[in-house]
Amino acid sequence: MTLSKQGNPGVVGLAGFGLTTLLLQLHNIGLMGLGPVVSMGFIFGGLAQMIAGFQEQKLGNNFGYSAFVAYGAFWIGLGIIWLMNHFEVYQSSTTDVGYYLVAWTLYTLIMFIASLWVHKAMTFTFGTLLLGFILLDIGHFGHPVFNVIAGYELIVCALAAWYMMAGIIINDLAGKTVLKMGHPFIAK
Numbered sequence: 619m620t621l622s623k624q625g626n627p628g629v630v631g632l633a634g635f636g637l638t639t640l641l642l643q644l645h646n647i648g649l650m651g652l653g654p655v656v657s658m659g660f661i662f663g664g665l666a667q668m669i670a671g672f673q674e675q676k677l678g679n680n681f682g683y684s685a686f687v688a689y690g691a692f693w694i695g696l697g698i699i700w701l702m703n704h705f706e707v708y709q710s711s712t713t714d715v716g717y718y719l720v721a722w723t724l725y726t727l728i729m730f731i732a733s734l735w736v737h738k739a740m741t742f743t744f745g746t747l748l749l750g751f752i753l754l755d756i757g758h759f760g761h762p763v764f765n766v767i768a769g770y771e772l773i774v775c776a777l778a779a780w781y782m783m784a785g786i787i788i789n790d791l792a793g794k795t796v797l798k799m800g801h802p803f804i805a806k
Contacts (some may be wrong), residue, residue: 627677629786631670631686636779638663638693639772646769656697663693681732692722716758723751738800739782746775 642757671686701798702708710718730744750772757765785797 624677626786627670627673627792628682628743629783630684631667631674631690632779632783632786634662634664634666634670635686635775636657636688636783637777639779640776641774643769643776646688646765646772648766652700659693659697659700664690664697665694666690667693681729681736685729688725712758712762716755719751719754719758723748723755726751734803735806737802739778739785740799741803743775743778746771746778750775 638655638658640651641658644650645652645655667686667690669682669689671688674682674686695718699710699718703710726748727742730741730748733740733744750768753764753768753771757763757768781797782799785799788796
């Protein structure tokens with residue numbers, strides 16, 4: 619029996635995470651409105667990431683499974699908060715959103731620690747994500763300038779996710795390592 623090569627679901631999950639994160643940060647620094655962010659939050663950041671996560675589960679990758687399903691849910695949840703605010707179904711205050719972000723900061727801390735066993739590119743991505751969430755937390759609890767600072771910092775995070783996506787695709791097509799990910803900080 620010949621086994622066919624399967625695609626790596628991480629490329630879709632990282633693409634969705636990176637693109638949606640980038641768009642939100644362009645909004646946070648004042649370059650664009652919220653409409654494209656909401657749309658991509660539901661479709662690419664939300665649905666596509668969740669599908670990638672469920673495929674990671676089939677491959678036995680608990681890290682990818684947790685990350686992509688959870689952050690897919692993050693984007694869908696955030697989109698619902700924005701829609702409920704827009705349609706005045708339930709108005710979430712800045713502080714309400716701040717507590718939402720604090721919960722995600724704690725989850726991201728766990729994933730950052732776990733990333734130390736993956737590779738340096740993953741640790742860098744989760745490190746910048748963790749810092750970005752901390753800045754957003756501060757911004758939502760009375761210091762809005764930190765949301766703008768987070769916007770610039772999280773653009774780096776989005777590009778780091780795309781670097782990993784590009785590495786998976788390009789390294790596979792080249793048949794060799796073109797874009798390095800680095801060794802894990804903690805060896806197994």
